[in-house]
Amino acid sequence: MTSEVEINNPYKNKMARIMVVDDEKDILRIIKRDLEITNEFQVEVFSSGLDALSSFKNHELGYYDVIITDIRMPRMNGFELYRHIKEMRPDTKIAFITAFEINRDEFTKVLPSIDVKDFIIKPIDMNDLIFKIKSMLAI
């Protein structure tokens, strides 16, 4: 499965930088390890929205190719982070990780101001996550 992904990946020789935000340190560790093991992604993890936002601000435009954030986090949740980032750079590609039992339509209904490209439902299937990140990069 890994080889298939590699063959179809047009960005094979270019490492995409992924920002992952989650308050669960164990999850961060696993996502980082499983993404980086493919040699296609360079992953930076943050255990809080505030940390992630300050890092985003501190880097130039296009530094992070894709941002993946948890929704339910203390102090700054994933939606707040989303808004802050979109305010600064509206074309930033952001996906949500959530354990909530919710689909995109329901989500749009509840929070219409948030343009949600993708949902990644926990527990995350790493193959799904990789596929989603790749399709977001392809746009």
Added chain:
Amino acid sequence: MISIVSSRNNIFLLILVVGVGISLSILSYHYSGLTADQIGEIASGDIRSNAIIETDGLSKTLLHIIDPVSTNLEILSKIVNYSNIDGTKIIMDEVQNSTKSLTEGYYWINEDGRIVSISNVNSSVISSYSSIDLSNREYFVIPKETHTSYYSSAIESIDKIPRLYISYPIMEKSAGESVFKGVIVASIKIHELGRFLQSELAPQVAGNVGLMDKNGIIIYGSNPSLIGKYYLGKDFQALVPEEIREPYNSLLAKGLQGSAGAEDLILLGGNKTTITYQPVYIGGKYLWTLFVSSPHQLAAEVGFLINNQKNFSTLMILIIGAVALGIAFLILSWNKRLESAVNSRTIELKDANNSLIKYNKLLESANEKLSIHDKMQKEFINIAAHELRTPIMPILGDAIFLEKQFEEGKEEVKVDREQVSSIIRNAKRLKRLASDILDITKIESQSLKLNKERFNIKDIILSSISDIKTQLLSSNPEQLENLNIVYEPKDIFVFADKNRITQVIFNLLGNSVKFTEKGSIGIDVKIERDVVKNIETVIVSIWDTGQGIDPDILPRLFTKFASKSFEGTGLGLFISKSIINSHNGKIWAVNNPDGGATFYFKIPQQ
């Protein structure tokens, strides 16, 4: 309003019906009365004039009956011949035969008052009578003296048969002078006259005919025993009712004065009778008075009939009125009943409607509660799912990572400490979650049962502190070194669920540890009297010098998943609150003025 108006209309209708009924009855009664009186009057008048005509006719009839006898007597008186007695007797017999229905016989009496001949009687019998002197009899004396005819009153002879005598004088002219030579007498049995009268009269009149001579002697009457009696005599008067005697007698007296007339007499019982009197002249002389009494039977009958009719029609109208009244009452009462039925039904409907509205409201609020509950339940499930899924991922992630390495053909796979710790940590978290969710389920289904016992609260606090320290020693030894847990052991006994209260203390202690990276945590226990409930209560307070409670979270601190912390389920405070509540206690938290937070709970000591 409508019902009142309709009932007023009904009463008006009722009064109208009654009024019309009564008016009709009165009108009908009055009109019928008028009619009866009028018809009675008309009938009476008719009867009166009829009676006059009848009486006049009757007097003429009487004349007609008597006339032939008079004529016969006149002729006989002129042709009698003393020299030819037998020849005269033949004529007398003939004459008698011509009037035999009325006359008893014709008598020839000479100037000495002795019978010469009698019609239809043989000479031997006549000679036996010839010795009787009749010269003192009126029918002899009066013609002898007056030389005119004589009509007697009713005279009773020896045989007690009343008779009427008519006599004519026999006058012989000699030397230019009329000489009395005897009389011719006709004897009429009054009964025969009556019978004759009766046969001539209409049957309805006959019974009411009376004939009196000018002296008041009754010649004919319906009662034969009165014939020949004087009308003021006791025999006749005895038959006249006392009440009408005076007007009756004066009426008869008037009738005997020789003129015609008619008068009404009110008889006993109110019946009217018209008495008509008519003088009868014979040979130009007033002789008799004919009385005809015409009871106003017809008028009375007509009046009676009309009265009956009147009563009947009045009665009918009254009955109709009563029936109408009854119907009106029936309609009225039916309307009333209908009205009250409608009213009561309306009230019932209103009540039903009201209760329906009430039930609807209840249902609405129940629905609202249910939907709130449903929402909360959904939210809980959602968050619970979130919380359950979260620890699964690292466990699964590490396990899959390791498995992959085996798949790549490795016999042995290197596992680092972090991976094992992560698996254990997250598995434990799952375990805690499972246990908390179970507790929540028990609380929500209200099946949380307390096993109360008397125990020393000091024991559970000490063991909780010991457990927390043990836990920290393995998870975060550095924090343990920086934490100072303060507790002054004191024996305080309480009657409660030991395990559940331990759970609460451990949870609160755990919370404080979680948010106090370094500093102090203290536990105080005291007994306080609740003056309102009049009981002793145990108050446990757990304070820390940590980061305190987020003011946003503080209002919903004891709800499910209010806070989130590493290794926390977000359910601990909710469960703690439920446990304290079921002990009839209270749990609350405050931020300390100089940093950190203090959690309190209070339960009854007994």
